[in-house]
Amino acid sequence: MISSDAIGLYIHVPFCRRRCHFCAFYLEIAQPDRMARFQSALLREIALHGRQEFLNGRSLHSIYVGGGTPTSLPTEYLTTLLDVIRTTWSTSPTTEITVEAHPSSVTFDDLTALVKAGFNRISFGAESMKDQDFLSIGRFGRVRDTATAVHESRRAGFTNINLDLMYGLPGQCLQDWIDTLESLVILEPTHISCYALTVEDDTRLAQDIARKVVLPPDDGLQIEMEAAAEHVLAEAGFTRYEISNYAKPEYACRHNLLYWTDGEYLGLGPSAQSYLAGTRFGKIADLESYMNALDNRLLPITDHTILSTTEQQRDALVFGLRLLRGVPRLISRAAERDRQVSELLMKGLLDSDHDRLWLTPLGRQFADTVAETLF
Numbered sequence: 001m002i003s004s005d006a007i008g009l010y011i012h013v014p015f016c017r018r019r020c021h022f023c024a025f026y027l028e029i030a031q032p033d034r035m036a037r038f039q040s041a042l043l044r045e046i047a048l049h050g051r052q053e054f055l056n057g058r059s060l061h062s063i064y065v066g067g068g069t070p071t072s073l074p075t076e077y078l079t080t081l082l083d084v085i086r087t088t089w090s091t092s093p094t095t096e097i098t099v100e101a102h103p104s105s106v107t108f109d110d111l112t113a114l115v116k117a118g119f120n121r122i123s124f125g126a127e128s129m130k131d132q133d134f135l136s137i138g139r140f141g142r143v144r145d146t147a148t149a150v151h152e153s154r155r156a157g158f159t160n161i162n163l164d165l166m167y168g169l170p171g172q173c174l175q176d177w178i179d180t181l182e183s184l185v186i187l188e189p190t191h192i193s194c195y196a197l198t199v200e201d202d203t204r205l206a207q208d209i210a211r212k213v214v215l216p217p218d219d220g221l222q223i224e225m226e227a228a229a230e231h232v233l234a235e236a237g238f239t240r241y242e243i244s245n246y247a248k249p250e251y252a253c254r255h256n257l258l259y260w261t262d263g264e265y266l267g268l269g270p271s272a273q274s275y276l277a278g279t280r281f282g283k284i285a286d287l288e289s290y291m292n293a294l295d296n297r298l299l300p301i302t303d304h305t306i307l308s309t310t311e312q313q314r315d316a317l318v319f320g321l322r323l324l325r326g327v328p329r330l331i332s333r334a335a336e337r338d339r340q341v342s343e344l345l346m347k348g349l350l351d352s353d354h355d356r357l358w359l360t361p362l363g364r365q366f367a368d369t370v371a372e373t374l375f
């Protein structure tokens with residue numbers, strides 16, 4: 001039985017086979033020697049946190065191995081990692097244990113080993129079902145690998161399968177996006193995440209746009225694509241429960257819900273973020289420094305911010321508004337954000353009743369503006 005003070009555990013695996021043009025995550029191109037050293041450092045990081053008194057007795061509500069591409073690592077690294085985590089903290093049969101995977105980087109044997117080790121949810125970066133989109137974003141693999149990976153995952157024993165998609169890709173039209181959604185719905189995943197392409201600094205995409213090789217994302221088209229996703233996925237039995245996330249009944253991502261419901265989590269790996277006991281802290285976003293610190297048996301923590309009660313409530317308000325059900329109105333009072341909330345209500349970005357506050361469809365399109373106003 002998981003206790004009410006259970007936490008989430010996030011592990012950032014900073015390796016990919018190739019960097020996609022839009023991606024700004026902290027990662028390196030996968031090399032066997034770097035991955036072996038990273039694995040040793042990660043196991044040491046777990047051991048050091050395992051000895052911390054404030055984490056004693058905390059059980060795990062969810063474990064999420066993300067990245068990067070965790071399946072860049074040899075599968076035995078991932079199974080060992082899960083074994084070590086489970087001997088350090090307690091889990092229960094309801095603990096959601098997710099691994100992210102690239103559809104072109106896993107075999108049936110890998111998937112079977114992951115299920116046997118205890119992973120019970122898999123999240124594939126599908127992105128698109130059009131080969132030309134893979135070319136335009138510099139992604140390796142072929143779109144048909146996604147269908148194979150989903151079928152093989154199910155055959156290996158995964159019953160909870162997520163597909164991550166992106167829309168507004170260079171050259172992608174509305175019909176391409178609808179075709180992608182319809183092709184993926186047929187695969188019967190339990191969860192789909194749809195992210196609008198954004199242009200991050202220092203990415204190949206940003207450079208290509210600056211050189212006018214590629215057009216920037218079209219906001220109007222992305223709004224139409226968002227509406228199309230909501231329509232196609234609703235028809236297929238998915239409920240939109242967060243700005244970018246859709247799930248079949250009972251399959252909302254438990255780990256990500258922690259982020260939006262003021263839950264606590266511990267992050268491991270370079271650049272991973274944590275929120276525990278009202279304190280936010282991050283791990284060094286540099287693999288070499290991260291590994292060096294752990295070689296010296298030091299936790300690679302870079303920043304450490306203790307939030308006041310009002311700041312904790314502000315964060316609960318800002319993150320909670322990402323959920324379609326919104327947040328209790330009491331939170332905005334506790335966060336001392338009544339003035340900002342009134343302004344957002346007047347602008348039609350928020351709506352409310354006596355008890356709750358939520359983003360309007362317009363507010364969902366301008367969620368970043370809402371968050372900035374509330375911070």
Ligand code: SF4
Pocket residue numbers: 015016017018019020023024025027067068069102125
């Ligand atoms: S596979 Fe994912 S994490 Fe890796 S570069 Fe592409 S978008 Fe980034």
